[in-house]
Amino acid sequence: MKRAYMDHAAATPVRSEVLEAMLPFLTGRFGNPSAVYDLGSEIKAVMEEQRDKVARLIGARSEEIIFTSSGAEANNLAIKGMSLANFQKRGRHLIVSAIEHHSVLNSARFLEKWFDFEVTFLPVDHYGRVDPGRLKQALTPATVMVSIGHGSNEIGTVQEIPELVAVCRDAGVAFHTDAVATVGQVPVDVKELGVDLLTISGPALGAPKGIGALYFRNKLRLVPQLNGGIQENGRRGGTENIPGIVGLGRAAELAFPELGENAVYLAKLRDLLIAGVRERIPHVIYTGHPEKRLPGHASFCFEGIEGEALIFRLSSQGIYGNTGSACASKALKTSPVLGAIGIRPEVAQGSLVFTLNRDNREEEVHYVLSHLPPAVENLRSFSPVWRQKMAEVAGAPK
Amino acid sequence: MRFLTDCKADATADLVYRACPMHLLEPMELIKDLEPGQVLEILTDYDGALEDIPAWCAKHGQEFMGISEDACDDCYKLYIKKISEARS
Numbered sequence: 001m002k003r004a005y006m007d008h009a010a011a012t013p014v015r016s017e018v019l020e021a022m023l024p025f026l027t028g029r030f031g032n033p034s035a036v037y038d039l040g041s042e043i044k045a046v047m048e049e050q051r052d053k054v055a056r057l058i059g060a061r062s063e064e065i066i067f068t069s070s071g072a073e074a075n076n077l078a079i080k081g082m083s084l085a086n087f088q089k090r091g092r093h094l095i096v097s098a099i100e101h102h103s104v105l106n107s108a109r110f111l112e113k114w115f116d117f118e119v120t121f122l123p124v125d126h127y128g129r130v131d132p133g134r135l136k137q138a139l140t141p142a143t144v145m146v147s148i149g150h151g152s153n154e155i156g157t158v159q160e161i162p163e164l165v166a167v168c169r170d171a172g173v174a175f176h177t178d179a180v181a182t183v184g185q186v187p188v189d190v191k192e193l194g195v196d197l198l199t200i201s202g203p204a205l206g207a208p209k210g211i212g213a214l215y216f217r218n219k220l221r222l223v224p225q226l227n228g229g230i231q232e233n234g235r236r237g238g239t240e241n242i243p244g245i246v247g248l249g250r251a252a253e254l255a256f257p258e259l260g261e262n263a264v265y266l267a268k269l270r271d272l273l274i275a276g277v278r279e280r281i282p283h284v285i286y287t288g289h290p291e292k293r294l295p296g297h298a299s300f301c302f303e304g305i306e307g308e309a310l311i312f313r314l315s316s317q318g319i320y321g322n323t324g325s326a327c328a329s330k331a332l333k334t335s336p337v338l339g340a341i342g343i344r345p346e347v348a349q350g351s352l353v354f355t356l357n358r359d360n361r362e363e364e365v366h367y368v369l370s371h372l373p374p375a376v377e378n379l380r381s382f383s384p385v386w387r388q389k390m391a392e393v394a395g396a397p398k
Numbered sequence: 399m400r401f402l403t404d405c406k407a408d409a410t411a412d413l414v415y416r417a418c419p420m421h422l423l424e425p426m427e428l429i430k431d432l433e434p435g436q437v438l439e440i441l442t443d444y445d446g447a448l449e450d451i452p453a454w455c456a457k458h459g460q461e462f463m464g465i466s467e468d469a470c471d472d473c474y475k476l477y478i479k480k481i482s483e484a485r486s
Contacts (some may be wrong), residue, residue, distance in 0.1 A: 070409055088472060230423060234416030241434045 003318040008182065008296070009153040010322055014204035014247065021250035024099035025243040030126030032131030033240055034231065040271040043242055050249025054213055057252040058179075058198065059189035065185050066214045067245050068231045071180040072103035072215035073225070075147075077192040077236065078166035078197040079107040080177045081222035083117065083144050086174070091142020092117040097130050098340040100149050104178055105336075108147070122148070127289040128341050136167045137153035145174040150188070154337040154353060155288035158182065158337070165194035174220070180204055180212075184255045185294055186263050189216055204242060205251035206357075211244030219256035233345075263324050267298035267355050269365055273298045281376050283389070285347060287338065296356035301343055304386025307351045313375045319368055321354045346385060399447065400464030405477050407439035408432060414443045415474045419441040421447040422454055425478065429460065432480045437463065446486050458482070 014022075025046075031039035033047050044068055068074045084185040096108045098121045105120035111117035120138045124130055130148050139146075145169050168175045176197035182188050183198075190198055197220070201362045202211035216222060228237015251321055255262075276283060281301040302310065307323035314321060324335040338348035354368070380386040411428050413421045421442045429438050440451060448465070455462035459482035466475035 219412060221412070221414050224417060227417070229417055233424070234413070234418075234420035237417060292445055 002364075002367055003231060003320075004011055004360070004367050005121075005320045006354040006360060006364070006368070007320045007322045008357040009204075009353070011209070012203055012206060012357055013359070014208050015251060015254065017095065017205055017306070018052050018247045018250045021240070022243045022247045025246050025304060029242075034229070035207040045242060045346050047242060047245055050245045053249040053253045054200065056187075057256050058183060058200070058215060059191050060215050063230050063233075064190075064215055064218050066216065066235055067240060067248070068214055069197050069210055069213040069241065070210045070237065071178065071204075071320070072101075074199040074201075074212045075103040075176075075178055077103065077214050077222060078226045079147055080111060080217070082176065082197060082216075082220065082226055082237075083111055084115070085221040087115075087117070087144050090144040090173075092144065093120070093140050093142040094118070094144060095120045095122055095135065095146040097122045097124055097139050097148045098127050099154070099337040101178055101180070102145065104147050104149065106317055115208045118142075123377050126342050127292075128152055128155045128287075128337070129292075130159060130164060130165045130291065131141075131222070132160075135164055136171075139168070139171045139173060143171070143173050145176060145196075147176040147178065149178040149181070150193075151179070151185070151294050151297075152288065152337065153181045153294075153297075153355065155299050155333060155341060156293035157250075157289040158186070158292050160292070161193045161195065170192065181294055181297075182250070182379040184259075184327050185266070185296060186345050187259050188391060190217075195376055196220060200248075204250040205255050207247040207251040208244055211241055211248045213248065225363065243332075258358075262334060263295040266360075267360065269296050269360055269362060270296055272276060272355060272362065273356075273368065276365070277372065280369065280373040285343065287341065287343065294355075296360075297354070298356075299353045301338065301347050302352060302376050303347055304383045305350045305373065305376060305391055307349060309379055310350070310352055310375060313379065314368075314371065317369055317371050317375075321352050324353060339394075401454075401465040401467045402477060403467050404436065405439065405463075405466050405468070405475065407477060408436040410439040410441065412441045413447075414441050418444055418478060419450070419458070423449055425451070426454075426458075429478065429480055434480050435481060436454065436480050438478045438480065441473045442476070443473045447474060447476065451478070 031043040033044035053064040108119045112119045165175045174196040178199045178203040183200045196217045197216040199212040226237045285301040287299045295374045334348050411424045452462040461479040463477040
């Protein structure tokens with residue numbers, strides 16, 4: 001059976017060059033970087049080289065990078081660590097957008113529940129963009145920080161972060177962006193964005209699961225969220241995941257010169273996929289911004305069907321996509337992101353998201369385009385929601 | 399403990415919220431870059447630093463100048479003058 005794996009936002013294979021770089025650190029080079037003898041100090045030096053590589057990818061300084069276990073942990077550290085370090089000076093008000101990843105939304109809710117913070121969940125427009133004017137209105141003298149994601153893995157929209165940062169800078173409020181969807185996909189420079197904190201995920205770059213990083217502008221204070229020893233300069237306890245860190249460093253090193261070319265390649269495949277779906281399937285809503293979107297991201301809502309049923313149907317033919325974020329889709333819940341951009345719940349049920357990477361080929365897109373339309377048509381043929389819709393369209397009595 | 403007013407420093411180590419013993423490790427590194435006579439300011443929220451830093455200075459031949467009287471909402475400000483190159 002042919003296969004077209006297009007769910008790279010959920011999981012992606014480790015790049016062979018990355019695995020090769022990691023292997024010695026799973027076997028012979030096993031030292032603890034905190035140890036003072038040579039087996040440790042040489043690992044410490046390797047770790048700092050990887051920090052340099054990750055910093056270089058995003059235009060940061062190496063001392064501004066904290067390695068974490070995931071993008072989710074980096075989001076937790078950014079939001080809880082920054083808010084708890086600064087609320088005594090600023091106040092207990094936090095702003096996040098309504099379409100953030102659960103690790104952002106639930107970090108904000110944690111502060112709301114346990115530390116009496118007030119959280120503003122900022123609405124977005126029908127493309128999923130935050131309006132700088134609305135952000136400005138939401139800021140108060142008690143706002144300790146703002147967190148708005150760079151790119152959405154559910155609808156593909158990329159925010160105009162510098163415009164949003166400018167609003168916060170005028171008010172002296174720190175700005176965090178979850179850049180899991182963008183770092184490694186498009187050029188990201190923390191100075192150009194102007195952000196104070198930025199989240200990176202290893203798997204998004206072709207590193208293994210279990211590694212991520214947080215950029216924090218030099219001299220910012222963070223309350224550690226993983227209490228322990230002096231690892232990460234006393235900001236994150238726990239013996240460092242050296243193989244993962246080496247993997248992330250190598251992945252960052254590989255990504256840096258490839259970014260422009262990859263983005264062009266992925267956008268070409270994406271546009272072919274989107275155009276093909278719109279041409280072949282009626283009553284489909286294309287979600288997210290048409291231009292300001294991730295290069296490898298195509299997202300749709302097919303009216304009259306359940307996304308989960310479509311996913312199962314496609315996977316039986318070797319086609320792998322998702323119905324939104326991996327965790328939300330497993331819970332069979334309607335995506336809050338789609339709700340936030342004004343998609344009606346019955347339409348949001350028919351969500352399908354394809355996330356491509358550099359390993360995808362044009363023939364896979366054609367394979368998807370040959371199997372997706374009949375799958376949608378078949379599911380619609382026994383959907384009461386679809387029959388009702390068709391009856392309405394035809395003007396027949398219900 | 400000696401209390402200081404109007405303290406001026408040549409370098410600052412901000413260790414607020416950072417795990418023990420960073421309040422010793424980072425000043426040990428930073429003081430290497432100072433000239434004898436220059437002053438290092440240490441910001442920390444760790445109560446144990448009030449004992450550890452004077453003790454470290456005594457052991458390593460540096461001068462513990464004291465703690466700032468200036469209001470600091472969430473941390474202590476301690477000052478070390480570099481005396482010795484060799485023993486830091």
